[in-house]
Amino acid sequence: MLFFLSFVVFLIGLYCVATRKNLLKIVMGIVIMEYAVNFFLILLGYRMGGVAPIVTEGVKEAKFVDPLPQAMVLTSIVISIATLAFIVAICIRIYQRYHTFDVTEIRRLKG
Amino acid sequence: MWQVYALAILMIVGSLVAVHTRYLLSAVISLAVVGLALCVAFLYLQAPDCAITQIVVEVLALIILIRATGVERDMSEIKNRKEIFAYEAIGIFIIAFAFFAFRALSYLPEFGHPVMKVSQEYIRKGLEQTGAANLVTSVLLDFRAYDTLGEATVLFTAILGAIVVLREVGRKKK
Numbered sequence: 689m690l691f692f693l694s695f696v697v698f699l700i701g702l703y704c705v706a707t708r709k710n711l712l713k714i715v716m717g718i719v720i721m722e723y724a725v726n727f728f729l730i731l732l733g734y735r736m737g738g739v740a741p742i743v744t745e746g747v748k749e750a751k752f753v754d755p756l757p758q759a760m761v762l763t764s765i766v767i768s769i770a771t772l773a774f775i776v777a778i779c780i781r782i783y784q785r786y787h788t789f790d791v792t793e794i795r796r797l798k799g
Numbered sequence: 800m801w802q803v804y805a806l807a808i809l810m811i812v813g814s815l816v817a818v819h820t821r822y823l824l825s826a827v828i829s830l831a832v833v834g835l836a837l838c839v840a841f842l843y844l845q846a847p848d849c850a851i852t853q854i855v856v857e858v859l860a861l862i863i864l865i866r867a868t869g870v871e872r873d874m875s876e877i878k879n880r881k882e883i884f885a886y887e888a889i890g891i892f893i894i895a896f897a898f899f900a901f902r903a904l905s906y907l908p909e910f911g912h913p914v915m916k917v918s919q920e921y922i923r924k925g926l927e928q929t930g931a932a933n934l935v936t937s938v939l940l941d942f943r944a945y946d947t948l949g950e951a952t953v954l955f956t957a958i959l960g961a962i963v964v965l966r967e968v969g970r971k972k973k
Contacts, residue, residue, distance in 0.1 A: 690800075691904050693807035697814055697833075699897055704818040706889045712823055712868060716830050719860065720814045723837050726853075727810070730844050733918075736911035740845040741934035743926050752934065753845045755925075756918045759938040761849050763950045769856045770957035776867045777961040783867075 690731050698724035711779050711789040715772070722768045726761050733757035806840040809833075823868045831861045848935045 701724060704717030733754030739747060741755040779789070786794050810833050817829035834857035841850035908914050915922075921938055931937040939947055 690803060690807060690910055691907065692901070693804070693811065695897075695900060695904065697807070697810050699893060700811065700814045700818060702896070703889070703893060704814075706893070707886060708818070710823070712864070713818070713826065715864075716817055716826060719830060720817065720833060723810070723814075723833055726849075727807075727837055727840065730841060730846050730849060731910065732907070733846075733913050734844050734911060735913055738845055740847050741922065743932045743934065752922050754913045754915050754918045755921060755934040755938050758846045758849055758935045759943065760946070761846070762852055762935065762939060763946060765849065765852050765856050767950055767953050767957075769859055770954045772860055773863055774957045774961045774964070776863050777964040780867055781964055 691728065694724050694728040694731060697727065709791050711782065711791060711794075714791070715775050715779065718775070719768070719772060722764070726764060729757045729761050729764075800843075803840050803843050806836045806843070809836045810840075824865070827861065827864045827868055830864070831857060834860065846935075848933070 698721055701717045701720030704720060705714050708714055708717065733756065735751070735753045737751065738753035739751050741752040741758070782794060783789060788794065813829045813832040813836065817826045817833065820826050820829065834853065838850050838853040838857060841847075841853055921942060922934060925934045925937040925942075926932065929937040929941040931941070
């Protein structure tokens with residue numbers, strides 16, 4: 689059921705990217721999809737009644753949640769902020785050139 | 800687990816508001832609601848490292864997006880027939896995509912019972928081989944260090960690209 693909910697979030701992001709005309713709305717759709725995928729991966733690694741995978745006294749190893757998806761999601765989160773900065777930089781340049789965020793009006797070539 | 804369900808529903812509501820509101824600034828703030836709900840969900844799902852990273856990244860993303868937004872409004876609306884047709888096509892595509900993906904969901908392992916073939920090894924040998932008590936760190940910086948190197952490369956390239964795109968002194972105007 690939680691997989692289903694994370695999937696719904698992904699679909700909302702996809703809908704946003706596909707139907708909105710504002711450039712920043714499209715960027716927000718991409719960010720929503722990233723959140724949904726990260727959420728899904730962490731859900732995949734969760735173990736019922738598990739504890740965080742940090743070795744301490746008196747905690748049994750068999751109860752750890754899966755550390756591998758967590759490490760990969762950590763990488764993915766950091767990469768997503770870098771790509772977001774790059775995308776937004778391009779958006780700001782487009783706005784300075786065309787004075788609009790509407791993708792249907794950004795048609796004419798300038799150079 | 801009801802907290803995670805509540806946070807997932809909050810994420811859905813936040814993203815719906817972000818998609819449908821007219822003001823871009825409120826859309827950015829709804830997006831931040833989604834990210835912070837995700838951060839708390841990470842805490843409940845026993846992933847504290849991801850939660851820390853997520854909250855830092857979320858604040859940075861908020862600053863970057865507010866810088867880009869200003870006080871713009873999203874005034875684009877559906878105008879002619881061609882665009883209505885495009886909407887229908889997108890709707891059909893999303894429904895088909897959802898159908899096949901929901902069928903795929905039934906083949907996944909059940910929630911709360913992960914397949915841990917590789918991770919068993921990491922959990923068993925992590926402490927003695929790497930000396931790191933936090934197993935996520937030992938995976939990130941030792942067992943899969945090349946992934947982290949690649950991450951750093953991507954980070955460097957993206958920031959370099961952003962600086963090159965945004966700098967004021969570029970080509971000389973003739």
